[in-house]
Amino acid sequence: MQKIFNLACGSFYALGAYVGVSAVGWYVGAGGPPALFIVPLALAGLAVGAVGVVVERGLLRFVYDRDETFQLLMTFAIVLMMEDAIRMTWGTAPRSTAGLYLAYGQIRILGAVAPVYNLIVIAASLAIALGIGWLLARTAFGRIIRATADNPEMAEALGVDMRRVYAKVFTLGTALGTLGGALVIPATAAMSEMGIELIVEAFAVVVIGGLGSMRGAVVGALAVGLLRSIAIAVYPELEMLLIYLIVIVVLVARPRGLFGRAEA
Amino acid sequence: MTTNPSSRRQFLKVLGAGAGAAVAARLDAPPAYAQATGPVKIGVLTIRAGVAAPVGAAGLRATEWWAERVNKSGGILGRQVQLVVEEESNPKDTVERYRKLILQDQVEAVLGGISTGVTLALGPVAEDLGTPWLSWDGTTQKGVEETMPNPKWAFKSVDNEVEAIVAGILTPKHFKGIKTVAGIGNDYSYGHDCWESYQAVLKRYIPDVKFVLELFPKLGVTDFTSHVATIQQSKADLLMCSFWSGDATIIMKQAAAVGLFKTMKGVFTTAGGVHDSLKKEFTPEGLLLGYNTMYFDDPKGSPLLKQFVREYKAKYNEYPPYECDHAFFNAESYRVAVEKASGASKKWPEKAQVVKTLEGLEIESLSGKRSWREDHIQMCNFYQGITTHKNAYDFVTINPIETVSTKQAMKPAGTKLFDWIAGWKI
Numbered sequence: 238m239q240k241i242f243n244l245a246c247g248s249f250y251a252l253g254a255y256v257g258v259s260a261v262g263w264y265v266g267a268g269g270p271p272a273l274f275i276v277p278l279a280l281a282g283l284a285v286g287a288v289g290v291v292v293e294r295g296l297l298r299f300v301y302d303r304d305e306t307f308q309l310l311m312t313f314a315i316v317l318m319m320e321d322a323i324r325m326t327w328g329t330a331p332r333s334t335a336g337l338y339l340a341y342g343q344i345r346i347l348g349a350v351a352p353v354y355n356l357i358v359i360a361a362s363l364a365i366a367l368g369i370g371w372l373l374a375r376t377a378f379g380r381i382i383r384a385t386a387d388n389p390e391m392a393e394a395l396g397v398d399m400r401r402v403y404a405k406v407f408t409l410g411t412a413l414g415t416l417g418g419a420l421v422i423p424a425t426a427a428m429s430e431m432g433i434e435l436i437v438e439a440f441a442v443v444v445i446g447g448l449g450s451m452r453g454a455v456v457g458a459l460a461v462g463l464l465r466s467i468a469i470a471v472y473p474e475l476e477m478l479l480i481y482l483i484v485i486v487v488l489v490a491r492p493r494g495l496f497g498r499a500e501a
Numbered sequence: 502m503t504t505n506p507s508s509r510r511q512f513l514k515v516l517g518a519g520a521g522a523a524v525a526a527r528l529d530a531p532p533a534y535a536q537a538t539g540p541v542k543i544g545v546l547t548i549r550a551g552v553a554a555p556v557g558a559a560g561l562r563a564t565e566w567w568a569e570r571v572n573k574s575g576g577i578l579g580r581q582v583q584l585v586v587e588e589e590s591n592p593k594d595t596v597e598r599y600r601k602l603i604l605q606d607q608v609e610a611v612l613g614g615i616s617t618g619v620t621l622a623l624g625p626v627a628e629d630l631g632t633p634w635l636s637w638d639g640t641t642q643k644g645v646e647e648t649m650p651n652p653k654w655a656f657k658s659v660d661n662e663v664e665a666i667v668a669g670i671l672t673p674k675h676f677k678g679i680k681t682v683a684g685i686g687n688d689y690s691y692g693h694d695c696w697e698s699y700q701a702v703l704k705r706y707i708p709d710v711k712f713v714l715e716l717f718p719k720l721g722v723t724d725f726t727s728h729v730a731t732i733q734q735s736k737a738d739l740l741m742c743s744f745w746s747g748d749a750t751i752i753m754k755q756a757a758a759v760g761l762f763k764t765m766k767g768v769f770t771t772a773g774g775v776h777d778s779l780k781k782e783f784t785p786e787g788l789l790l791g792y793n794t795m796y797f798d799d800p801k802g803s804p805l806l807k808q809f810v811r812e813y814k815a816k817y818n819e820y821p822p823y824e825c826d827h828a829f830f831n832a833e834s835y836r837v838a839v840e841k842a843s844g845a846s847k848k849w850p851e852k853a854q855v856v857k858t859l860e861g862l863e864i865e866s867l868s869g870k871r872s873w874r875e876d877h878i879q880m881c882n883f884y885q886g887i888t889t890h891k892n893a894y895d896f897v898t899i900n901p902i903e904t905v906s907t908k909q910a911m912k913p914a915g916t917k918l919f920d921w922i923a924g925w926k927i
Contacts, residue, residue, distance in 0.1 A: 320550070324550070329549075331775060333778055335895070336757075336782020339757065343758065349730070349759070351758075424724075424726075425755070426751050428723065428747045429550075430550075431721075434722065469730075469731050470730065473731070
């Protein structure tokens with residue numbers, strides 16, 4: 238909606254991961270039952286999303302009217318600053334939530350063993366996608382977001398408070414990033430550079446799916462995930478090549494992505 | 502002891518100093534900055550960002566510990582040690598910072614260097630500038646081939662592939678009946694070199710062994726679920742993994758989640774670099790785990806090691822990894838060489854005398870006796886062993902502890918790695 242290519246989304250993801258590790262550490266240290274660790278994890282991930290208001294009001298609002306290159310540089314500066322801030326706060330060593338990943342046990346599906354936690358995260362992702370879809374399609378706030386994305390001048394002329402809408406939408410996006418980082422952390426380890434890794438994959442997802450499209454983001458993410466897995470199983474050398482080959486094909490044949498709308 | 506982080510102003514000065522020096526003087530002549538009085542400045546290059554930052558932090562911490570210890574006991578020949586710390590990043594910028602250390606800060610020696618990519622670039626520059634450079638963990642190898650066989654000023658780490666060779670030697674000893682092996686490592690020279698060396702060694706011990714899968718995800722990946730599924734599908738008897746950073750912890754966790762090591766043996770050549778993150782909940786007993794050149798929990802460890810581990814834990818709430826030993830050895834061997842080269846006069850020696858004294862020098866490091874081979878390569882022991890949960894920590898340790906010397910596991914000077922392995926009498 239803000240027409241900014243936000244490289245800092247990866248940093249919010251990393252921040253959520255680190256805050257999630259700390260929250261779970263405090264929770265377990267305070268004697269909380271391991272089976273409920275997902276509650277403080279998700280709450281911490283959501284709460285740290287509040288950093289979005291600070292970034293949007295404190296930095297991004299000054300560059301909405303600037304050239305896209307300037308916006309890109311600004312969000313890249315945020316990436317570097319947050320990476321240093323993370324390193325100063327949590328140190329350089331990887332942080333993880335020890336063995337809580339297996340707190341919900343494992344399940345056998347079609348002959349393969351999978352941790353139940355993975356299924357919980359998949360279910361949570363589906364619920365979030367449906368929730369965002371409902372918010373955009375069925376609520377007054379969703380209509381305002383869509384109207385603002387379509388024609389910000391018209392929306393403002395009709396009385397929409399753009400500052401509030403931008404702040405709310407950016408904070409919502411940030412909270413989704415931090416929540417994602419928090420939810421993924423039991424299965425992996427937090428490393429300060431994990432945000433940069435995500436930005437690269439997110440770029441592929443956005444190009445394939447289409448900029449500004451919710452359906453595109455879902456389909457793009459599934460396509461990238463599945464293609465990577467298939468490549469690793471069949472011909473590992475193609476893992477990255479295949480994804481970026483498709484990115485190039487999409488950029489050449491359908492620059493707006495699979496679900497992106499053509500510019501008027 | 503103080504540390505001087507670089508600043509923009511310093512960097513600009515360096516550019517000026519570097520450019521001026523290039524015009525005014527030949528860079529292959531040692532700069533004539535003799536400092537016989539006042540504090541002795543020692544440059545330190547360390548990685549502060551990215552996936553290798555924990556390794557860099559460990560090396561710097563050990564160097565600082567060494568400097569405090571030396572200064573408390575009166576310094577080197579009566580001169581207090583002052584560390585000048587610069588960041589190791591990409592080869593081009595690191596070479597500039599290296600020049601700055603020598604030309605502007607006028608350090609007596611430079612310690613550090615972790616990445617092979619960076620140290621390949623530093624080697625010739627060190628020779629040009631004529632100041633001792635003692636590398637913590639970087640070599641000047643391209644692939645498994647040495648590019649600087651006869652350096653004068655550069656002192657290099659052990660060969661990259663030694664830990665994989667040690668693992669190849671220990672695999673048949675601890676795991677019987679291995680017929681098929683899968684491998685995973687990072688997609689850069691270290692990962693590929695380790696895998697090739699491990700295969701070459703294992704083939705010598707088990708001639709009919711089959712290598713059924715090799716995976717090389719890029720450095721920094723945090724999701725290995727697809728890789729783990731593919732490894733599981735390969736139905737190999739054993740997985741060899743050369744991850745050495747947070748990725749070792751992650752793959753261990755994701756492998757445990759699908760019960761990979763219930764049906765497969767595991768060899769992790771360097772995961773001891775992040776040993777205290779290998780929690781018991783997801784790291785099984787019975788894996789072969791490598792700690793590189795220092796094992797923090799060695800019951801036979803020296804009082805020096807025990808003191809270091811105790812003080813490191815108290816200060817950083819972590820247990821020290823191997824990089825501390827590389828860093829301590831470099832700094833301590835420099836101190837001993839300076840004092841030895843000064844002879845009875847106790848006058849500060851010329852840099853050329855120091856490097857001559859370093860050749861073949863053996864000293865007491867954290868891990869025990871370590872030395873410099875005549876061709877400027879570190880000689881030491883490698884520690885690997887079988888993971889156990891029987892300890893007082895929340896992470897795995899090893900028992901039994903296997904110690905293999907570089908005399909056995911590193912190619913001798915002037916030989917080709919794979920020819921040397923092929924010539925082993927087994």
